[in-house]
Amino acid sequence: MKIETKLTFNNMKKNIKRTIYTTISIALCAFLIITTLLVTTSISNSLNENISSKYNDYHFVIRNVDLDSFNKIKDKEYIAQIYLQENDEGQLYEIDNLPASFQITNGINIYIKYDNYKKVCTYTNNIFETLNLTYVEANKKCELNTRLLNSCGLIDVSINAKQYVDNVPICQVRLNFTYSLDVMIIIILLIFSILSIIILYNAFLITMNERKKEYAVLNSIGATESQILKMTFLENTIIGIIGIMIGFFISILGSYLLLRVLNHIADSTIYNFKLILDIKYIIVSFVIIMMNIYISSLISSIRANSTSVIQGIKNNKQIKLKKNNSIFEKYLPIEGKLAFKNFKRNKNKYRIITILLIICMTSYITISTYINYEKVAANLIDEYDVDAELQLSENSNKYYKSILDNYVNTSGDKMEYLEYKVMGLYALVEPEDALIAECRYGDVMHFPIQIIGLDDKSYNGYITDLNANYGDYIIYNNLTQVEREGEEYIYKYYTAFKANYNFNLKIAYCNYSNNSEAVEYEIIDDETLREKFTLTKELPNGYKEVNNTEKITIFTNMDTFNHIEEKINIHPKKDRYQQNIWMHYENTSNSGNFVKIKCGNIINFSNYIENMIQKQNMDIFVRYYSLENKEKIIYMNILELILRTIILTIIMIGIINSINIINASLYEREEEFKALSRLGATKENMNKILIYENIYMFIKATIISIILSIPILYKIIQYMEKTIILDKLLIPLTNIGIFILLLFIIFLVIAIYSTKFIKEE
């Protein structure tokens, strides 16, 4: 066996503890990198698969297209299939299978399926360019960032035919797929690589420093630098390969378990993350880690070789003497003073642990705060106090209950639903001054109202709460007016009707002539809405969104609603100038019912109802109010789990390095401790020195972490204030405090454990 190889193996065996610590450090670094790659690529694959299966029929929708634009794009070679839709409510038809009645005219919607789902963004950009489309907000050309966006999903573009810039229509683009994780993965791997290099450099340097004398002796008897470098590289390669193998196996296990937990958290979503062991990613991670090992090995070897042979043989260090003690030191006991001096002298050794602690603490403080803000924001459903709303047709009105009951029976989820009807009308009031002037449109007498017909349960509950009588018309007498001044929104709150006034409301058609100031009124009904009004600032349960309506809202029972509806239906509009219904509802066409849904698991419900609508072609339209927020909470939980895993790994690396460094430090300071012992220092004194050193290191790391966190927290709070406005900060101080305390205890325990290795004289 070559002498370099022999010396390498001998050294590894002799310093078995050091070898083990370094191997574990490498294994943990490998775990960090491999797990990141495996988990993120597995998640990315699952998201890709899911999105491509969801949007299998078409990838791109462009609405309100004129004929000329349609002709420009319909023959593009990458288009596999085109579906056409006359308007947003119409049915989709294959272009080759259009019914005879279908008219391809200006304003149609085009649904495009590409031949390669991975190139959705590229093809779409080509269509944008062909049609010369521009965005609404920024007067710039439509273009998707193909690097950032995932390769598949649905792009929904609406052309606003009324707005043009330089003769080019403006459009709004809505994207319904995730941003590519590729860029994020590369950045994270880069960060972890740099971290690994620093950690491994430190671990190797400890070993080099321990063997400084031996290397110096070898050099003095004729070993060249390259021969010594060969030995260190050989040792680091062997340890590296063993470490990587261990890291690889724990990564597989760790990734599998992590994905299982993520799947449990995301249980009610459509996602099911599967661990994908792609050989190319495994090779990539091996290469990254080996490169990290070689880079750190090289740097540490160069660093170690910078000491002169004589210094190495004598095994002494140049100690820079600081003439003045700091004020801080004056108040410390002798152990503290010695510890402080040692800490300052050995800053390089403690630097890596300090850095790891800073990374852990800063990450935890900032990301925990961000997650906390996001979770609170997700929970604050300002606008709605229900989870979803169904808009029913006359047909679906008959069977929706069975669908909802079926959901409850099959899923076990709890559910409450509230039926209601709504119509928008114009009304006149008598006497006129019963209505506060602000509610009018200028000088005209009429004003818009919406009448909501509640189901029996809601209505009865409402009048009970208000101490009103059955049959009363409840006027929500608290309006919010929103005005915009530049970037700011100004909210005005006012009541519509004056209190303690007896008034009547007349439902009217408004007849506008060419001169809009002259309005004629035709009274449809002046008998129903009389006298029995209850004014309130309270809303019934489930109708929180009414708070944001700028129109006067009147709640009635269903009988009254139906009665008014009948009157409107039998009272025909004379001509098209008669203004009447201005909301959901046409007085002559089919009316719709609405059902508000409150359920335990909105994500489950959304999966169920979408499936039902698609399979059975039901004419139900669903609006989700809390779905996005609930999904956000799940994603936040996922992010939290990933963060905790990363921080835990970094802490473990820190612990191993800490033990390694303290051990090496004790070995170097053997003479110092023996000397102290000779002078009468007890084991207790020496233990205190070590403990003080660790406390200084921890305090330094904590102070730096807090300082680094402040600007990041400020940015987070600024960013989150765009979403929610709160009167208090949401920094989870208790959690952060507990985390820092736990870290402190861990490092204190390490220090106390290390004192076992102090050798007295």
Place this chain on the structure above:
Amino acid sequence: MKILKVENLSKIYGKGDTKVIALNNISFEVEEGEFLAIIGPSGSGKSTLLHTVAGLGKPTSGKVYFYGKNMYEMNKKDLTILRRQKIGIIYQFYNLIPTLNVEENITLPIELDKKKIDKVKLEEIMKFLGIDNRRKHLPNELSGGEQQKVAIGRALMINPNIILADEPTGNLDSKSSNEIIQLLKKANKEYNQTIIMITHNLEIAKLADRIIQIEDGKII
């Protein structure tokens, strides 16, 4: 023939208030086969002189000629190879490789040179030093004297042109010291080995062919 020539050698450490002149314009020569002792009190600069002569530390000024060639004009690698092949070094604290046994420590420079080990020579040296019965022992299993013998063996194995011994008996008891000195003397006489030995002990120094006294970095 002059194996070594030291010309106006100076070595200064530090600057300003902390400046230390370890060697102050030293010049001397060593002939082949000579046993030279350099004696001086602690801090006189004798170890610095030996290390500079061994090529282990560049002087602040001056030259060191080895067989007429200025050592410090060579690059680091060539200087290391020179040490490996031509200069044997013996330290006060032995500086053996703790993970190699006696035999391996002695043959270490040969193996570093990638040359074949002359087993006959090895046996000869081990017998000469009286350590052939300890060949498989590790340094921590040997006494001080035995360790120093191994260090001498390591130095002799390469058949050096010169042996530099830095206080070879400094860490030994009198009996072992005597043994070591006798071995060095024997090596000088039997193998015509050129030896420069650093010592603070006049009695030991007297065994050499010539003594140079050094004090405060200067030859007295």
